[in-house]
Amino acid sequence: MQNATLVFDLDGTLVDSLPDLVAATNHALADLSLPALPAATLRKAVGFGARRMILDGLARTGVTLPDPEIDRLLARFLAYYEPNIARETRPFDGAVAALEGFRAAGARLAVCTNKRLALAERLLEALAIDGLFDAVAGGDSFPVCKPHPDHIRGVIRMAGGDTAAAVMVGDTGIDIAAARAAAIPVVACTFGYATEPIAALKPDAIISHYSELDAAVRALLAGAPVAAPQPSAS
Structure with a gap:
């Protein structure tokens, strides 16, 4: 070796890291009063980055947003995820x-x-x-x-x-x-x-x-x- x-x-x-990534995604989506999504729903997006997790979450709820709104949700995701990155x-x-x-x-x-x-x-x-x-x-x-x-x-x-x-x-x-x-x-x-x-x-x-x-x-x-x-x- x-x-x-x-x-x-x-x-x-x-x-x-799935539990903490899911929690951050749901925190971002909650800003739109969307229901929390289960880990199984968001699992496939892990590996593509936080933005993809948000996009997948929105797609699952049938919501389409312009890029500036996606950027705002991404900032909300990151603001929550960073201090909670190793909670679970x-x-x-x-x-x-x-x-x-x-x-x-x-x-x-x-x-x-x-x-x-x-x-x-x-x-x-x-x-x-x-x-x-x-x-x-x-x-x-x-x-x-x-x-x-x-x-x-x-x-x-x-x-x-x-x-x-x-x-x-x-x-x-x-x-x-x-x-x-x-x-x-x-x-x-x-x-x-x-x-x-x-x-x-x-x-x-x-x-x-x-x-x-x-x-x-x-x-x-x-x-x-x-x-x-x-x-x-x-």
């Missing part, structure tokens, strides 16, 4: 231990998220995991963001890594498409926010828990095939 760079998506991959958001089970293990093995770690950089950094700091990463790139860090490959390539450069020895870890088609375009292997997690079966997106490996990530990453870096995770016994 000495020369490897592991790039992680944030929402739905490293952290379960937590790292997924096993994530922190896996990150610490990769760092101990000499890997570089990076975050590549479509969340605004300032919010991503604030969240990582609030969860006390910011010190585990060599670089963080938000949706506003470069002229492009995922699924554009230069978002991933850019954060790998920031981390001092090489795309030839990098692996992406994500949870949606956005992450998989970005990794494919950047020509790096991608691990997809089943516990994230994808709205379709993750296997249908054909990532290079699939994990259902962070305890499976080390083996998957090592196999991909070695160019070996990765076995699909076995369903847990019930």
Whole structure:
């Protein structure tokens, strides 16, 4: 792992942030006296940014607004979300231990998220995991963001890594498409926010828990095939 760079998506991959994102979206929509929407309704918009969550929420209620009104709701979203960013958001089970293990093995770690950089950094700091990463790139860090490959390539450069020895870890088609375009292997997690079966997106490996990530990453870096995770016994 000495020369490897592991790039992680944030929402739905490293952290379960859906409750706080939904709360901020509903706070914004409440300004229009619209009913609160459940997490299942807004789940598919996670990964595209706050503006998309507001647009999806409005679409679900049949409301169309001009851009200046969307901007106003976005400002309301952000004013609520920033001070409440880690009210319920937590790292997924096993994530922190896996990150610490990769760092101990000499890997570089990076975050590549479509969340605004300032919010991503604030969240990582609030969860006390910011010190585990060599670089963080938000949706506003470069002229492009995922699924554009230069978002991933850019954060790998920031981390001092090489795309030839990098692996992406994500949870949606956005992450998989970005990794494919950047020509790096991608691990997809089943516990994230994808709205379709993750296997249908054909990532290079699939994990259902962070305890499976080390083996998957090592196999991909070695160019070996990765076995699909076995369903847990019930």
